[in-house]
Amino acid sequence: MVKPPSQLSVRNYGAAHGRHSHDHFQVLWTLDGCLELEVEGKGVALAKGNGLLLKPGDNHDFEAPSGSRCLVLDTHDQTWEYLPSRPERALAASQLAAFLATSIQENISAAKDAGPYLLAQTWGTRSQQYLGRRPINWSELSSWVSERLAQPLIASDLSSKVHLSESQFRARCTEELGFSPMQFVRQLRLSKAQQLRDAGTSAAEAARKVGYESPSAMTAALRKFRSS
Structure with missing residues (x-):
């Protein structure tokens, strides 16, 4: 956003x-x-x-x-x-x-x-x-999440990775990125799905690699993602 x-x-x-x-x-x-x-x-x-x-x-x-x-x-x-x-x-x-x-x-x-x-x-x-709070390396976290897109990630997985409580991480995610932790993950899933589809990967294989239960669900989400 x-x-x-x-x-x-x-x-x-x-x-x-x-x-x-x-x-x-x-x-x-x-x-x-x-x-x-x-x-x-x-x-x-x-x-x-x-x-x-x-x-x-x-x-x-x-x-x-x-x-x-x-x-x-x-x-x-x-x-x-x-x-x-x-x-x-x-x-x-x-x-x-x-x-x-x-x-x-x-x-x-x-x-x-x-x-x-x-x-x-x-x-x-x-x-x-503000001065004493722990910084978040969003680029590093994005890479970590991108390697685990096939897994059922939840907000606490991400907050543990950056050594913050889940509530602190949710607040920082909204403050610094403009959306929730799971919206953050969703953006990465769909960006990767788009890359895979552009490279000729089948919808079924792309869905499996980015953590969608069905190709149709991923395709519908991609359609909205492209138009946003």
Whole structure:
């Protein structure tokens, strides 16, 4: 699953639009006016020069009775999962936000492209939870799984291989790849099945080698895989 790129924009806020949430991170920085929010039942007022990080699933509503102009970052970058809700480096973030807003208005693409990364860097430091966690070598794990596609693999097989609990591995898989452990395995099964079929391997033999119980089930899954 390919995640959409981070997007920076400048938006004007007025009347409330109703309570909602996002499946991505949203960073708000007030350039002018005051933006009033209610996030998970708690009131927050963002005066000019203040910012707030909203995480995926945070229910929120907002309004600016006198109008407000904000720099907005919409991103799936998991770096933000480990950053504070309010900026630690407020002065640097404020100066950067003003620069990025001007760059957007003047269509300076380089600043806009680098903006999401720079904003994360000026926002604060990653928590120890992030810094101390065990890295996953996804390429190595993919090779390990690819050698065992004919076997009935389950999520705990993969989590044991990378020395994590199953729950930790499931969370990391969703966070870093965008899908579940078994979707990860399925992608590898179907990619290998496609290679085998392209090389002239029969459907029955390909199904056996990649762990499908029947050629028809594999063929139907391949059809959906090709069109996705």
